Amino acid sequence: MNETLLISILAASITAGTPILFAALGELITERAGITNLGVDGMMLVGAATGFMASVTFHSPWLGVGVALFAGALMALIHAYLTITLRANQVVSGLALALFGSGLSSYLGKAYVGMRPEQTFEKLPIPFLSKIPIIGPVLFKQDALVYLSYALVLLAAFYLYKTRAGLFLRALGENPAALDAVGINVFGLRYIYVVIGGALAGLGGAYLSLAYAPCWLENMTAGRGWIAVALVIFALWDPWRALAGSYLFGGIDALGFHLQVLGIPVSIFILNMLPYIFTILVLILVLIKRGGRLAAPQSLGVPYDREER
Amino acid sequence: MCMFSKWERVLLSCLLVGSLAVAGCGSGKKDTDKGGKTKVAFVHNGSINDGGWTNAHSNGRLALLKDNKNVEASYVENVGDGADAERVITQLASQGNKVIFATSFGYMDSMVNVAKKYPDTIFMHCSGYKTASNMGNYFGRIYQARYLTGMVAGKQTQSNIIGYVAAFPIPEVVRGIDAFTLGVKAVNPKAIVKVIWSNTWYDPAKEKQAALTLIDAGADVITQHQDTVGPQLAAEERGKWSIGYNMDMSKAAPKAVLTSAIWNWGPYYEKVIKEVQAGTWKSGAYWGSMKDNVVDIAPYGPMVPEATRTLVNQAKQDIISGKLNPFAGPIKDQDGKVRVEQGQIMSDADLLKIDWFVEGVDGYISK
Incomplete structure (x- = not known):
């Protein structure tokens, strides 16, 4: 395999993986706080639609990003109210929001289908860094949002493992009663992390409509939100593994297309199965190694009720 | 014990009804028969x-x-x-x-x-x-329009590589690729058509990525059989040309789109309703052609030279008059084997189940 081909496959993997990475990071934070959010795909769609609309109307892609973050956060606020305050079934609320987001985004974006944004996020090579052989053009010849995603992974990993607040976040998903006992507001914190998770899902959608495509079409996520949910399990709730997983999932398409161009007859159906086969393999390996215990937060999916503690 | 609490049931139904109401907006509600x-x-x-x-x-x-x-x-x-x-x-x-x-x-x-x-x-x-x-x-018979757009692409290409982002290996798509390639070959025997299967009908980001891969492989004209404009956006972004499908796609990629193979259902719907109103409608299978104005090509983009327009317009007239048939022999397949003899025309039955690529297609039908 020659160098240009390798660079082109790897760079395409990162571009294709980035929308999934944003959404997966959001879901990771949400699940670390003990809440499952299956509405990611709907939140991505609402982010994609509203971000695109704002970007076209105000000629500013960055404003579009802001609006997408806000829209995703609002959707997640509904989820937070339902699952934290009302202690509703998290699966039900998430699924309902996924459907709701698909309908809402189609309705809102109707007039914007097929429109062309004047400004989009274009490739922005970083001086010096982009000159490093292979790694340079792969990692540092991307758009601003990709750089933002690197920063977010770093930040999330540092926050989660190295800060006191990160410790509380992990405890939220493991043992919220213990936090409550030392006077931490479990409900308030969970609200915050669910809303941040939704905002990141909105950002993932905006990456699709403002940088990747860039256009708005109904249901344009094509199920990427669901891949993000699966990816969090694949990543075993770790930001760095989420990054690796996103690029792996994104890279499979890139690899498949390049193999086709080279005339190498691999079945694209098998290629499309690979991410899911990997997820199942990771689950099996981890479960065998840890004797049937997954790294999932202990209280994931369990509504916190002070009277039951 | 019910699986969900009363609260949950109320909220869930509210959310579901809400999302359905939004999704269903614009649906036809006119029931009354007026005059x-x-x-x-x-x-x-x-x-x-x-x-x-x-x-x-x-x-x-x-x-x-x-x-x-x-x-x-x-x-x-x-x-x-x-x-x-x-x-x-x-x-x-x-x-x-x-x-x-x-x-x-x-x-x-x-x-x-x-x-x-x-x-x-x-x-x-x-x-x-x-x-x-x-x-x-x-x-x-959208393949007639595909053939004409193939001619436009064949004339326009400089790298002699044309990229085709295809949805699924079914006869409808294979037929389009073959007709397009025959059109390319008719005006430019040196050009080849590279095919990538996206295995999607509707994933603009992925379809764009497939088109970018083709551009990386040297293609300077991109066409497609999808339900989105993803491939057109790739051509626009990289400063290449493109041929649209379904509708005139020049709005999505004004600098890229040379023309589009388009559906034009108006005349057919008018014909059916007139027959129904006159009481002459009969059941049957209809495969509309360019002559019936059901399929056509969209207006050319400003970058298409006059000579190409004249050539393609003439071919369009010949298709309408019946003088030109895209699937008239001799046609060879990818292995150089003659599939349609000189003087023969492929039958509709064969066209409807076509599962092989003509000579000039660089790609394989994934199994």
């Missing part, structure tokens, strides 16, 4: 704004309404195959619609079932193969 107008309804799998397949049918409905003042037409969009389709079609029939058009292959069996229950309603199914005494099917 002897013929009531017609359309059922679509996509959105009438998709910029592609369903949009083209929707434009046909608007043309029908403009042409025929004695028609009242409603539509329902985003209807899934299977149980949903059967319910929607039944409802439309029970509301007294005289003619119902269904524009997704996946509606076929649902429509056959409903047609049995409503013998006085006329059912028209697009792109399928089943008929009944009160149900016909219809489709168009």
Whole structure:
């Protein structure tokens, strides 16, 4: 395999993986706080639609990003109210929001289908860094949002493992009663992390409509939100593994297309199965190694009720 | 014990009803029969704004309404195959619609079932193969338009590599690739058509990525068989050319789009309704051609030279008059084996089940 081909496959993997990475990071934070959010795909769609609309109307892609973050956060606020305050079934609320987001985004974006944004996020090579052989053009010849995603992974990993607040976040998903006992507001914190998770899902959608495509079409996520949910399990709730997983999932398409161009007859159906086969393999390996215990937060999916503690 | 608490049930139903109400906005609700107008309804799998397949049918409905003042037409969009389709079609029939058009292959069996229950309603199914005494099917020879757009691409390319982002290896798509390649070869024997299967109908980001891969491999004209403009956006971004499909795609990629192979359903819908109103409608299978104005090519982009336009316009006239048939022999397949002899023309039956690429296609039919 020659160098240009390798660079082109790897760079395409990162571009294709980035929308999934944003959404997966959001879901990771949400699940670390003990809440499952299956509405990611709907939140991505609402982010994609509203971000695109704002970007076209105000000629500013960055404003579009802001609006997408806000829209995703609002959707997640509904989820937070339902699952934290009302202690509703998290699966039900998430699924309902996924459907709701698909309908809402189609309705809102109707007039914007097929429109062309004047400004989009274009490739922005970083001086010096982009000159490093292979790694340079792969990692540092991307758009601003990709750089933002690197920063977010770093930040999330540092926050989660190295800060006191990160410790509380992990405890939220493991043992919220213990936090409550030392006077931490479990409900308030969970609200915050669910809303941040939704905002990141909105950002993932905006990456699709403002940088990747860039256009708005109904249901344009094509199920990427669901891949993000699966990816969090694949990543075993770790930001760095989420990054690796996103690029792996994104890279499979890139690899498949390049193999086709080279005339190498691999079945694209098998290629499309690979991410899911990997997820199942990771689950099996981890479960065998840890004797049937997954790294999932202990209280994931369990509504916190002070009277039951 | 119920699985969900009372609260959850209330909230869940609110959310679901809310999302359905939003998703269903714009659906046809006109039930009343006013002054002897013929009531017609359309059922679509996509959105009438998709910029592609369903949009083209929707434009046909608007043309029908403009042409025929004695028609009242409603539509329902985003209807899934299977149980949903059967319910929607039944409802439309029970509301007294005289003619119902269904524009997704996946509606076929649902429509056959409903047609049995409503013998006085006329059912028209697009792109399928089943008929009944009160149900016909219809489709168009888009391959004729593909051939012409292939000529445009063959004339325009400088790298002699043309990229084709294809959805799934089914006869409809293979036929389009073959016709397009035959058009390319007719004007530029040196050019090849590289095919990538996206295995999607609707994933703009992925389809764009497939087109970018083709551009990386040297293609300077990109065409596609998808329901989105993803491949066109790739060409626009990289400063390459593109050929659209379904509708005139120049709005999505003004600098890239040379022309598009387009559906033009208006004349056909007008014809069917006139027959129904005159009482002369008969069930059958219809495969409309360029002569019937069901398929066409969109206006050329400003970058297409005059010489190309003259050449392609002449070929269009020849297709309409019957002098030119894209699938007239000799046609060789990828291995150089003659599949259609000199003087022969491929039959409709063979065209409908075509599963091989003509010479000049660089790609394989994935199994």
